[in-house]
Amino acid sequence: MIGIIGAGYSGAALAFNIHRLAQEPTQVLLFERRDEHGLGAAYSTTNPEHxxxxxxxxxxxLADEPDDFVNFLRRDQRAAAYIRGDQNIRNQFVPRMVYGWYIQSLLAQSQSPSAHGSVVETIGDEVTGVRNTEQGLLLHTQRGRVVRVDKLVLATGHAPPARGLLAEVPARHLVADPWNYARIEGIDRNASVLIVGTGLTMVDTVMTLAKLEHRGEIVALSRRGLAPQSHGSLESDDPAEWQAQRLRALRRKLCRRGRNRVESGGDWREVVNALRGKTQELWRGLNQREQNAFLRHLAPYWESHRHRIAPEVAGRIQTMIQAGQLRIMAGKIVNIATDGQVAAPVHISVRPRGSGRNTVILRADAVVNCTGPETNIARSTDPLLQSMLRDGLIRPDAHRLGLDVADDGGLINAVGEVSEKLFTLGPTTRGRWYEIVAVPDIRRQSHALAQRLLVPSARPCRLAAVA
Ligand SMILES: Cc1cc2nc3c(=O)[nH]c(=O)nc-3n(C[C@H](O)[C@H](O)[C@H](O)COP(=O)(O)OP(=O)(O)OC[C@H]3O[C@@H](n4cnc5c(N)ncnc54)[C@H](O)[C@@H]3O)c2cc1C
Known part of the structure; x- marks a missing residue:
């Protein structure tokens, strides 16, 4: 019996890969605390403009069926309304909710027995603790169930953002979880809104407000003010050009090749696209000091060029900037104050980037925290992670990007042993792979982990290599 905690894309993909690959009857229990399985943080939106x-x-x-989503779009009747007949389906950026329907359709297939008798059972409950006993792993749930499994996979995905300084914003003004779309939809149409963070979640928030015909001013703030770039060319340079090198050499090469490409009338995106399948290898080739330097100085630039947005969405954002409704600002929050009046806006003192010690005051009726998921599990308030950390079953990775994990997904415990029973995949493995958040990476990982889980355990534990 295999337990999977979390049914976003990672957990669902692992479940249907086990169902497809198992040659012997295998039962999978897939736990999800949200109302629906298969959607997770990314695909639970019902806004077709996301x-x-x-x-x-x-x-x-599916890693072994590259056209599976395109084929789904061709045959699914609900999806038909979101496909443009005048364009190649492969190149279209369809609503994320349609992708949610696709994952749910794959999951539904795996709930019927496979030719070899494997089946996935979905359970709507939150797992709050795990005990490693001689009888197996005992899962305790929020609704009082105790369930025994032989192997367990944490597919718990994205945590809500860290509050940091925003903890000082009164709750009535703060949207602490940017994926709580109902909270964003509840913002008054005339409110001035401060979005803290300028990445993909900021774009999502702006699109939600735009759909509601928001009239108030929106300011999006981050240290460097770097917003995601738009997709352009979908072509790729030659990936073979990229092998593990020192960070400084990689940075120089990337800038030079991008510049050359633009000067010769091409598109810098082709150079970034060539790195798509190579990023994990390049990350692993850096030593820990270089990885730290990358995270501190280069990651925001890399992310804004690598994780791009659909041209339609980029166009909407640009129109709002030109109309003066949206402002993207680089700066650091230095203070947050309120005058105690319920209806009064929050006063946020910001030191604009490059302005020395000068500050400006932003007045916001609503503040949306889009600073990105809290990745440091030592600061997690999640009952499951807290209890596993307390019991020494898990430990954070060296960069505090998630969980410490071996190449095969085996979780590393407090004393450095690699488990043969506890595994993880998806964003929790960022410390090891860095580029492991998007579907193309997780589908390979979930396929490999399904194969790994179907092999009988060899030893009770292995020792993790010293990082
Ligand atoms: C807003 C957004 C847009 C994205 N857009 C794209 C895109 O266009 N293309 C792309 O390739 N990638 C995209 N991604 C990235 C990618 O698809 C996701 O990161 C990926 O889906 C990760 O899924 P996950 O299952 O690991 O995490 P999550 O989606 O966070 O799912 C984890 C699930 O685990 C559940 N859970 C957690 N703890 C427990 C517990 N103790 N008990 C029970 N359930 C639990 C949660 O409720 C949640 O549903 C996007 C991500 C986000 C956040």
Whole structure:
């Protein structure tokens, strides 16, 4: 019996890969605390203007069937309303909710027994603790169930953002979880809104407000003020050009090749696209000091060029900037104050980037925290992670990007042993792979982990290599 905690894309993909690959009857229990399985943080939106940021041709959920999502779009009647007949489906950026329907359709297939008798059972409950006993792993749930499994996979995905300084914003003004779309939809149409963070979640928030015909001013703030770039060319340079090198050499080469490409009338995106399948290898080739330097100085630039948005979405954002409704600002929050009046806006003192010690005051009726998921599990308030950390079953990775994990997904415990029973995949493995958040990476990982889980355990534990 295999337990999977979390049924976003990672957990669902692992479940249907086990169902497809198992040659012997295998039972999978898939736990999800949300109302629906298969959607997770990314695909639970019902706003059709929240588009995928990868063209449909790159979004198959199955590693061994690259056209599976495109074929779904061709045959699914509900999806038909979101497909443009005048364009190649592969190049279209379809709504994320349509992708949710696709994952749910794959999951539904795996709930019937496979030819070899495997089946996935979905359970709507939150797992709050795990005990490693001689009888197996005992899962305790929020609704009081105790369930025994032989192997367990944490597919718990994205945590809500860290509050940091925003903890000082009164709750009535703060949207602490940017994926709580109902909270964003509840913002008054005339309110001045401060979005803290300028990445993909900021774009999502702006699109939600735009759909509601928001009239108030919106300011999006981050240290560097770097917003995601738009997709353009979908072509790729030669990936073979990229092998593991020192960070400084990689940076120089990337800038030079991008510049050369633009000067010769091409598109810098082709150079970034060539790195798509190479990023994990390049990350692993850096030593820990270089990885730290990358995270501190280069990651924001890389992310804004690498995780791009659909041209339609970029166009909407640009129009709002030109109309003066949206302002993207680089700066650091230095103080947050309120005058105690319920209806009064929050006063946020910001030191604009490059302005020395000068500050400006932003007045916001609503503040949306789009600073990105809290990745440091030592600061997590999640009952499951807290209890596993307390019991020494898990430990954070060296960069505090998630969980410490071996190459095969085996979780590393407090004393450095690699488990043969506890595994993880998806965003929790960022410390090891860095580029492991989007579907194209997780579909490979979920396929490999399904194969790994179907092999009988060899030893009770292995020792993790010293990082
Ligand atoms: C807003 C957004 C847009 C994105 N757009 C794209 C895109 O266009 N293209 C692309 O390739 N990638 C995209 N991604 C990235 C990618 O698809 C997601 O990162 C990926 O889906 C990760 O899924 P996950 O299952 O690991 O995490 P999550 O989606 O966070 O799912 C984890 C699930 O686990 C559940 N859970 C957690 N703890 C427990 C517990 N103790 N008990 C029970 N359930 C639990 C949660 O409720 C949640 O549903 C996007 C991501 C986000 C956040």
């Amino acid at each position: 588009l995928l940021n990868v063209p449909a041709g790159g979004m198959s959920g």
